[in-house]
Amino acid sequence: MKTLIVYFTFSGNNELFAKDIAKDLGATIVQITEPKKRGMFRIILDMLFNRFPRINDLSISWQQYDHIFLMAPIWNYQIAHPMKSFIRKNKEYIKDYSFITLCSGRETQKEKIAKQLKKMAIYEPREIIEFEILKLPTYEEQKSSIYKVTPDGLKIFTQQEVYQKILRAYAIKEEMV
Ligand SMILES: Cc1cc2nc3c(=O)[nH]c(=O)nc-3n(C[C@H](O)[C@H](O)[C@H](O)COP(=O)(O)O)c2cc1C
Numbered sequence: 266m267k268t269l270i271v272y273f274t275f276s277g278n279n280e281l282f283a284k285d286i287a288k289d290l291g292a293t294i295v296q297i298t299e300p301k302k303r304g305m306f307r308i309i310l311d312m313l314f315n316r317f318p319r320i321n322d323l324s325i326s327w328q329q330y331d332h333i334f335l336m337a338p339i340w341n342y343q344i345a346h347p348m349k350s351f352i353r354k355n356k357e358y359i360k361d362y363s364f365i366t367l368c369s370g371r372e373t374q375k376e377k378i379a380k381q382l383k384k385m386a387i388y389e390p391r392e393i394i395e396f397e398i399l400k401l402p403t404y405e406e407q408k409s410s411i412y413k414v415t416p417d418g419l420k421i422f423t424q425q426e427v428y429q430k431i432l433r434a435y436a437i438k439e440e441m442v
Contacts, residue, residue: 266331266434266435266436266437266438267292267293267329267330267331267332267437268290268293268330268331268332268333268334268435268437269290269292269293269294269325269329269330269332269334270283270286270287270290270292270293270294270295270333270334270336270337271294271295271296271297271323271325271333271334271335271336271351272294272295272296272335272337273296273297273336273337273338273345273347273348273351274296274298274337274338274339274340275303275308276311276411276413277337277411277413278398278413278414279336279337279338279366279367279417280296281363281414281416282336282367282396282414282419282422283334283336283377285416285419285423286334286336286365286431287427288412288436289423289432289436290431290432290435290436290437291436291437292325292435292437293330294335295325296322297320297321297323297348297350297351298320298321298406299318299320299321300319300320300321300346301318301319301321303347307440308340308413309438310348311340311346312340312343314343315343315346316346317346317349317353318346318347318350319350319388320347320350320351320354320441323351325355325358327355327358329362331361332361332362332363332391332435333350333359333361333362333363334357334362334363334364334365334435335343335348335351335362335363335364335365335390336364336365336366336367337364337366338366338368339366339368339369339371339374339378339395340397342371342374343377343381344364344366344378344381344382349381349385352382352385352386353385356385356386356387357387359386359387359388360387360388361388361391362386362388362390362391363391363392363394364378364382364392364393364394365393365396366378366394366395366396367375367396367398367414367422368393368395368396368397368398368413369397369398369399370397370398370399374392374395374410375395378393378395379393390424394427394431396425396428398412398418399441400412400421401414401418401421403418
């Protein structure tokens with residue numbers, strides 16, 4: 266099973282987690298970047314006008330991969346807009362895929378993510394998985410600013426059954442000799 270992880274991050278959380286997952290799976294990892302530096306103001310405009318911002322081109326040999334993980338934050342119930350641009354741009358190649366987000370966590374959010382993917386992508390995701398930082402014991406302390414996960418904080422997620430299931434399903438298996 267050869268897996269590709271494509272991620273977008275604004276404040277670093279999804280990047281930290283994507284790198285962990287890539288290491289555990291033996292997956293290739295690529296980052297969605299933008300030609301323009303992003304600040305909170307652009308996030309707000311993207312959210313308000315549901316924009317598809319310009320992203321830098323990525324050269325991906327799609328045929329190499331059996332499964333793709335798309336990883337991005339959620340902004341006001343919406344998949345972060347640069348990831349939306351990526352999905353729309355590459356929809357014919359994004360066939361066997363799952364969507365993972367390291368987000369705050371909000372009720373009914375999963376259905377909203379599913380709806381957005383249905384609208385933008387051609388194929389349905391195998392899974393949509395939310396890892397919710399709201400549930401971390403240290404969340405309350407940092408509540409007023411943008412919450413930054415730490416490598417230690419991530420351990421709570423990597424110990425969860427849902428994470429272990431990902432590893433069992435998508436990790437590179439050792440060839441039998
Ligand atoms: C403007 C803004 C809106 C957000 N809205 C949501 C939301 O609707 N649901 C949610 O679960 N998290 C929400 N979050 C939290 C982010 O998804 C979370 O902090 C995420 O881990 C950030 O990922 P990053 O560090 O990779 O950019 C929001 C964050 C920002 C900055």
